[in-house]
Amino acid sequence: MTTLLEVQGLHKHFGGVQAVNSCSFTAAEGQITGLIGPNGAGKSTAIDLISGFKIPDSGKVRFEGREVQGKTPHVISRMGLIRTFQSPREWPGLSVLENLILACFEPRRERFWRSLRGPSRAEKEKANEQLVEARAILDEFGLFHLRNERAGNLSGGQKRLLEFARMRMAKPRLVILDEPMGGVNPVLGERMAAAVLGFVTAGTSVVIVEHNLPFIERVTDQVVVMAEGRVIAEAPFDQLRGNPAVVDAYLGELPTYDDAES
Amino acid sequence: MIDYLVTVLTEGSIFAIMALGLNIVWGWSGDFDLAFYGYVALGAYMTLVLTVGPATNPTTYILGLTLPFPLAVALAVVSAMVLALIVGAIALRHLRGIYFSIVTLGAVYVLYVVTGQYVPLFNGYNGVSGLFDPMGDVLGLDYSSYSFFYLGLCIAVLIIVLLLTTRLNGSRFGLALRSLREDERAAAAFGRDIYVTKLKAYVLGAGLGGLGGALYAGYLTAFNPSAWSPVETIILYAAILVGGRGSTRGVVLGVAVMVMGLQEATRYLPEIANQPSFAPALRLIITGVVLVLFIRFRPQGILPERRFRDKDPAGKGDAAAVEAMVAGPKLDTGAA
């Protein structure tokens, strides 16, 4: 099993708050890694640091063996690491379909001169293939009938689905999902779980931040637990139950859930 | 009457060129650039100092060459783009929203003050003049036919600019720019180099501004600081907003309404009010009111930017319907 993402000793503080404090973990290729922890544990900040949206005070991030800390977000994204945000970030004024098309970054076609010249025959074909794929993906996520809708008009849950669809379109090596279930009707949980598992089938490894622990248990191979900026445990979910540090961090939340389940 | 029509149309096409340039910056890329009229002014000044010949006492200005008009226009556009590259490279690096606007406003004010105060540059507040009927002598046109020729020239340039912007509008470059306008972070997360892409749009827009300015100089025969107070930028913004921000057709309509229409509607007012500044002031009041009302009630403008529509008679398609459709409609992203 190869390591895809390796985080080593990340630090980040805001004023007096040490949001991320010597955070280290790894995510393996072809796996779904959960990243959990109480509110304010530093999960979102860690994602920002990994994806280049914030600059770490110190520490290393390796993606596919290459150091990426300090690189800008678009460079990291082009290497194949794409993240979502805690609140959905669709392009609201564009149509749902345009949102999907834009998820495929194509440096050559987006160049100014090439755009001025108009698409070549091959590019037109490519565009058509993309359109077909986009339609199919939208259909899979139940958004097909909304494809010409302004993305900003979608409901919160639909926006989450749209983010999944965009990721499927982009086909990165690794996605980092920040609370993809936030605000989603539990009924959609099934679909979400299927979608997350679908990434792996499509060749994309996953790091997922989520507060819904049954969901985490269901989809992840490995779980990283953070609290107060530190990683306090890194193990498959079922091995976490007996871990006193984890139980402590969750203020007993975890055992309660265990009780409810059993 | 016909002379008047020629005047209005010439001015209208020149302003449409400028507005189409600004629309790339504000309409597509989403940056509220208050320096824009500085690029127009630079285009105008450069065209003048490259064509009217050496300065004679007491005027002073740089260069003072006698290049052919088309070459001067090309150089003027390039200089506007270079200036935009410098301003944009600084302002777009970290700044967005009002901070970007404030810094660009600052840039244009510095330019304005320096142009006015530093006489050796463009002859200070008196400005540069003397560009009479560019290319008229080469083509052997007399005074009356010249204005038609110049109108034709402006319209021809406008058509080229329209073709260019329409092409870009439907391209991936145009779509990528929209994604920056709509959500920068998401755009970066999906691999777009925000800074470089925005800078390209900024320089391109400024180039069209400089082109408009160059043609404006040929039309006015002269240019001085009173011709480009920052207010002029607001008029362009009003035109874009009314017509439809981001929409090429909309911008042309907006210029027709807010520049040509308003000019026409208030044309006979000076006589009525018996006050020289009444008509221009009233025009600006109307412009201001329209700006506020449109932002509040119709921010998308009269002819909103169009989204790519994927037509599908089959409704929510099953796999077969999707297959069937694929043969049909072709992807032509953007609002073509």
Add this chain to the structure above:
Amino acid sequence: MHEALLTLGFGLVAAAILSLSALAFTLEYSVTNVANLSHGEILTVGAYCAYLVQQHGGGVILSGLAAAAGGGLLALAVHNGVVDRFVRRGIGGLPTFIATLGVSLVIQNVLVIIFGASNLGYAVPQGAPRTVGPFLWTDTEIQIMVSTVVITVLLYVIIVHTRFGKSLRAVSQNRSLARVSGINANRVAALTWLLAGLIGGYAGFILAESVGTFSPYSGFSFFLITLTAAVAGGLGRAVGTLAGGIIVGIALEFFGGYVSASYNLAFAFAILSLVILVRPRGLFVGGRRSVFE
């Protein structure tokens, strides 16, 4: 040395006017999160109101009050008529900013129609300069500085020690949170704009007194300098803004005295751009950030 002290003396006058204007601007910004581009017109209208009063034989005090009243009413009208409606509709900071640019255009040109575009001046004489310590000030300039200190102290008392001031601070921190805790945020915002308008209108009066002339455009030009002071001090921070006003005011006077007064505005903007680029949150806050932080 003596010359430098004299320049400092003039700089203090400029700083006083600038501080008032910048404080008013920051008050507007703090409760609505809108950078009011029509702020300069509050000053202009103040100057014209004072002018009208003087035309009818009013003295300096009455003129000052009229200027404040005019500015206050205008600010209230802009807030209730435009800004508040925009904010409540959830229209963002930038579009509202653009709308206030439209408002500015309207007010300037209404003034052009009523009073004409040319410069006007007050009839009341400045008084002969007198020596105060190392400085050389006219009566008017002394009036300007004394009144500025009084207004600033009053403002401080209002913000720190009254219930209204407490609500104001709460609203500027977090509007929705303030509303939840039972504060009528819209009313507080309106009153704050009124207060800002009173200060701004008076600032317009003393600006016109000090410069000697004014026109429908003078407020807008001065607004550009105001913006420098307010941004340098940190948008929405009263104490920082005060400091920003004093520093920028004195710096401009020295620049004008020793380099060239004609490039004053350009110099102000050079400072502003530098501040925004290097420390966008104001001179007095720091930190290393990526573009997205």
